[in-house]
Amino acid sequence: xxxxxxxxxxxxxxxxxxxxxxxxxxxxxxxxxxxxxxxxxxxxxxxxxxxxxxxxxxxxxxxxxxxxxxxxxxxxxxxxxxxxxxxxxxxxxxxxxxxxxxxxxxxxxxxxxxxxxxxxxxxxxxxxxxxxxxxxxxxxxxxxxxxxxxxxxxxxxxxxxxxxxxxxxxxxxxxxxxxxxxxxxxxxxxxxxxxxxxxxxxxxxxxxxxxxxxxxxxxxxxxxxxxxxxxxxxxxxxxxxxxxxxxxxxxxxxxxxxxxxxxxxxxxxxxxxxxxxxxxxxxx
Numbered sequence: 706x707x708x709x710x711x712x713x714x715x716x717x718x719x720x721x722x723x724x725x726x727x728x729x730x731x732x733x734x735x736x737x738x739x740x741x742x743x744x745x746x747x748x749x750x751x752x753x754x755x756x757x758x759x760x761x762x763x764x765x766x767x768x769x770x771x772x773x774x775x776x777x778x779x780x781x782x783x784x785x786x787x788x789x790x791x792x793x794x795x796x797x798x799x800x801x802x803x804x805x806x807x808x809x810x811x812x813x814x815x816x817x818x819x820x821x822x823x824x825x826x827x828x829x830x831x832x833x834x835x836x837x838x839x840x841x842x843x844x845x846x847x848x849x850x851x852x853x854x855x856x857x858x859x860x861x862x863x864x865x866x867x868x869x870x871x872x873x874x875x876x877x878x879x880x881x882x883x884x885x886x887x888x889x890x891x892x893x894x895x896x897x898x899x900x901x902x903x904x905x906x907x908x909x910x911x912x913x914x915x916x917x918x919x920x921x922x923x924x925x926x927x928x929x930x931x932x933x934x935x936x937x938x939x940x941x942x943x944x945x946x947x948x949x950x951x952x953x954x955x956x957x958x959x960x961x962x963x964x965x966x967x968x969x970x971x972x973x974x975x976x977x978x979x980x981x982x983x984x985x986x987x988x989x
Contacts (some may be wrong), residue, residue: 736782740769741799744819747811747853747957750942752870752887757811758802767816770824778985789888790817811958813890815853818959821985822848831979833965837972846978847958856957864951871922874951876944881936882922883948887956912972913945914938920952950977 743764750762759765774793783789792806794816808816821829822962832841841902865873871886888896903910917937922928924936940948965976 709726739771740823741766742769742819742823743767744816745853747815747855747959748809749855749957752809752957753807754870757807758800759808765803765812765816767797767820767823768799769799770820776780785905787835787894789825793820806889806894808890808891810888810890811856811956814959814961815851817980818851818961820846827983829978829984831984833976833979834970835967835972836974836976837967838970840967840969842968844965844968844976852960854958854960856955858954862947862951862954865956866955872951872955874948876940876947878941878944881924881940881944881952882926883921883936883953884926884928885921885948885952886921887952888919895919913949917945917948921948 712877735755743748743766745769746759746765748759750759753760753762770793774796777783777796779787780789783792791805792984793811794808794883798805798816828845828848829848830843834841842904854939867873868883871882871884871899873882875882896915899915900912903915914937917940918933921933924932934939961978962975963978964973966973
């Protein structure tokens with residue numbers, strides 16, 4: 706004998722069984738806190754403008770990477786566009802008022818090193834080519850406590866720091882007073898994009914002049930783009946080298962140089978940590 710809908714409904718209402726929880730309820734019932742670390746900033750916040758969240762801040766809080774960030778690092782689209790690392794940095798910075806593209810290059814490098822060490826450990830084993838015997842060998846770099854260069858060593862070159870975060874240096878040959886600034890992640894990306902455009906032209910890459918144009922703010926107080934372009938393209942080599950060295954001396958950064966010893970021929974030499982494809986993928 707069949708039962709009426711009303712009977713079936715009454716039977717359902719009288720049931721003592723609890724309704725199953727929804728997927729949303731199940732997700733909310735399970736959670737954990739992703740660990741965070743504080744990264745020492747090489748700049749100590751000294752060169753950010755007053756309205757920047759990192760002005761005079763010497764540390765930055767970041768979250769450890771999760772599988773979501775690993776998705777970003779394996780995205781062929783993002784890797785091809787060259788924005789995968791930027792996306793990851795944006796994700797892990799706790800203070801969302803900070804624009805990752807406004808980070809000084811040295812501070813950005815410190816975040817990348819700290820993020821890798823926190824996510825996969827401080828031992829970074831990769832394949833390098835020995836400068837002496839040209840043999841490909843496995844070598845392990847230690848990322849645990851990288852040396853921080855604060856940019857205070859101006860003993861070799863007389864560099865004056867201005868209140869707005871720029872620097873002045875007199876060039877030895879032309880006696881031009883060059884004013885330069887430290888580059889941000891946005892500046893570095895623009896510089897690299899310009900070099901890519903240069904590759905497509907018949908004239909080739911303008912590595913040095915592009916670098917000078919990016920860092921140069923003014924020459925003898927003249928900040929017109931025509932003046933800066935003329936200076937970048939026509940500086941005597943001794944002045945060009947002096948300006949680039951002044952930038953290196955003033956630029957706070959992570960020292961990625963470590964002692965390398967070839968397991969094949971025994972050759973020893975300081976080597977910069979290579980930030981290759983396996984830097985964030987130790988099991989690749």
